[in-house]
Amino acid sequence: MSSIKEVARLAGVSVGTVSNVLNRPEMVAPQTRLRVQAAIATLGYVRNGSARQLRAGRSRTIGVVALDLANPFFIDVLRGVETAAQPLDVNVMVFNSNKDAAREAGLLETFEEQRPLGVLITPVNDSDEEERLSRLVSRGIPVVRFDSSAPHSHGCAVAVDDVLGGRLAGRHLRERGHRRIAFAGGPFTVRQVRERHHGLAGVLGPADALTVIPLPDLTVATGRTAGAEIAGLPSAERPTALFCANDLVAIGALQEMTQRGLRVPADVAILGYDDIDFAAAAAVPLSSIRQPREQLGHTAALMLLEEANRPAGHEHRQVVFQPDLVERASTAAP
Numbered sequence: 001m002s003s004i005k006e007v008a009r010l011a012g013v014s015v016g017t018v019s020n021v022l023n024r025p026e027m028v029a030p031q032t033r034l035r036v037q038a039a040i041a042t043l044g045y046v047r048n049g050s051a052r053q054l055r056a057g058r059s060r061t062i063g064v065v066a067l068d069l070a071n072p073f074f075i076d077v078l079r080g081v082e083t084a085a086q087p088l089d090v091n092v093m094v095f096n097s098n099k100d101a102a103r104e105a106g107l108l109e110t111f112e113e114q115r116p117l118g119v120l121i122t123p124v125n126d127s128d129e130e131e132r133l134s135r136l137v138s139r140g141i142p143v144v145r146f147d148s149s150a151p152h153s154h155g156c157a158v159a160v161d162d163v164l165g166g167r168l169a170g171r172h173l174r175e176r177g178h179r180r181i182a183f184a185g186g187p188f189t190v191r192q193v194r195e196r197h198h199g200l201a202g203v204l205g206p207a208d209a210l211t212v213i214p215l216p217d218l219t220v221a222t223g224r225t226a227g228a229e230i231a232g233l234p235s236a237e238r239p240t241a242l243f244c245a246n247d248l249v250a251i252g253a254l255q256e257m258t259q260r261g262l263r264v265p266a267d268v269a270i271l272g273y274d275d276i277d278f279a280a281a282a283a284v285p286l287s288s289i290r291q292p293r294e295q296l297g298h299t300a301a302l303m304l305l306e307e308a309n310r311p312a313g314h315e316h317r318q319v320v321f322q323p324d325l326v327e328r329a330s331t332a333a334p
Contacts, residue, residue, distance in 0.1 A: 002043035011039040022047060061091040062304060063111050065104060065121040067147070069096040071218065071248060072276040073293055074122075077146065080297025081120065088305060090117060099124055099190070099217075108132045111141065118142040118304040125189060142307040142314075146300035148191070149318065156307065158300040158319045162192050165289040165323040166199020169243045169271050172287070172325055176269060176333055178241035179208050184226035184253065185245025186215035193218070193245045196273060196289075200243055211239050218245055223252020230268060231260040240268060241331070247272035247279045250286050254330065258283065269331040285328035292321050 008015045013036060020027045021036040028036070039045075064081060066074040078094060085092050093116070097104040101124045111119055112135065119136060123129045123145065133143050137155065145157040173181055183200055185193045197212070204210055213229055215222040226249060230238060244250035250272030254264055262268055264284045272279055275290035299319055307314040 002045045004045070004047070006043055007036065007039045007045050010043065011036045059115060059117045060089060061093055061116050062301070062308075063107075063114075063116045063119045064092060064094045065097050065107055065119065066094060067097060067099055067122040067124065068218070069094070069098075071246065071274075072278065073246070073274045073291070076276070076293035077297035077300075080294035080299075081301040083294070084298045084301035084305065090305065097122075097124055101125060101129075104129065105132065108136065111136060112139060115139070115141060118144070118308045120144050120146055120300055120304055122147045140311075142304055142311070144300050144304040144307070146296060156300075156303045156316050156318065158296055158303065158321075160291045160296065160321045160323050162195035162323075163199040163202075165273060165291075166196040166201075166243075167203050168199075168323065168325045169196070169273070169289055170200040170203035172327070172331065173241045173243065173269065173271060174203065174205075174208070176241070176331060178239075178269060180211070180237075180239045180241070181208065182211040182213055182226075182230060182239035182242045183245070184213040184215060184223065184242060184249055185218060186222075187217070188214065190218075196243075196245050209239075215245075215249065218249050220248050220252035220255070223249035223254075224256040225252075227253035227256030228260070231257050231262055238268070241271070242268055243271045243273075245273055247274045247276045247286060247288055250288070250330075251278060251282055254282055254284060254286065265330055265332055271331050275326050279326075280328065282330075284330050287328045287331040288326050289323045290326045291323050296321060 004015055004018050008018045017028060018036055021033050025033055082092055095107050104124050119141060136143050143155055147159055149157050149159050183197050188194050201210060213226045230242060242253055244253060250270050254270055257264060257268055264270055272286045272288040275288040279286040279288045
């Protein structure tokens with residue numbers, strides 16, 4: 001690899017002039033600037049961003065730890081993060097905890113060593129990582145939780161009211177006349193799953209029957225498992241509506257029930273959560289509880305960058321967005 005000194009020697013200028021061409025080109029005469037740029041092209045010189053950040057005393061990178069990058073919900077959130085970071089010349093490094101607490105702990109240890117500008121994270125468990133996240137903050141690395149709350153009001157967080165989302169789902173299905181409703185989701189150690197179930201259960205009346213289908217994960221494959229379980233029940237006992245903890249589960253349930261001869265929504269209505277793009281594109285377009293995904297990521301990143309750039313004047317905030325119902329064919333009235 002060529003060095004900045006070699007560029008300066010080939011162009012016949014000082015190292016400081018090369019540095020100005022790279023960082024403050026308006027300070028260099030056009031003819032000199034062209035000579036330096038030609039030398040850079042000839043030598044194939046690439047500046048060492050890590051060394052530059054080390055000299056500046058701070059990183060220009062934020063780390064993001066997503067709960068599950070197999071879920072398109074998090075991809076949409078990351079788009080929002082990038083729209084906030086790019087105009088400020090901040091790089092975004094994305095990691096996937098895959099809902100694995102041990103992997104998440106390893107990533108946080110790496111952040112302690114690498115000292116990024118800040119960290120955005122959806123913790124596997126909101127309380128278990130509190131001590132480790134607090135250690136990052138004590139080292140001057142701000143942390144903002146996204147799609148999560150901050151325990152004890154410590155730190156910034158951006159979330160969606162998942163209890164309200166569950167209520168919206170329950171009210172919608174009851175308004176459609178459903179009294180035997182199933183909930184498919186899991187594991188219940190995930191806060192979002194618990195709160196969506198809690199919201200649903202809270203709006204059901206004493207005459208309503210709620211069947212819970214616990215799942216080990218929120219994927220299309222586990223959705224097919226839930227669909228098979230419902231399809232295998234006698235028609236007199238079968239729930240007439242299924243509320244899924246996310247759209248991937250709903251898509252899997254739709255596929256399995258359709259294959260087994262059940263009509264959606266005539267035999268079983270299906271309602272998902274997140275309103276990812278695939279929901280509207282399903283064979284039977286899925287009704288879903290929509291979250292403002294990109295807005296969630298954009299807001300979280302802005303809060304993180306504000307704290308990183310103005311730590312003394314920063315005030316921690318917890319922003320909670322409201323979900324809304326998107327009604328499509330999968331829960332349409334008969």
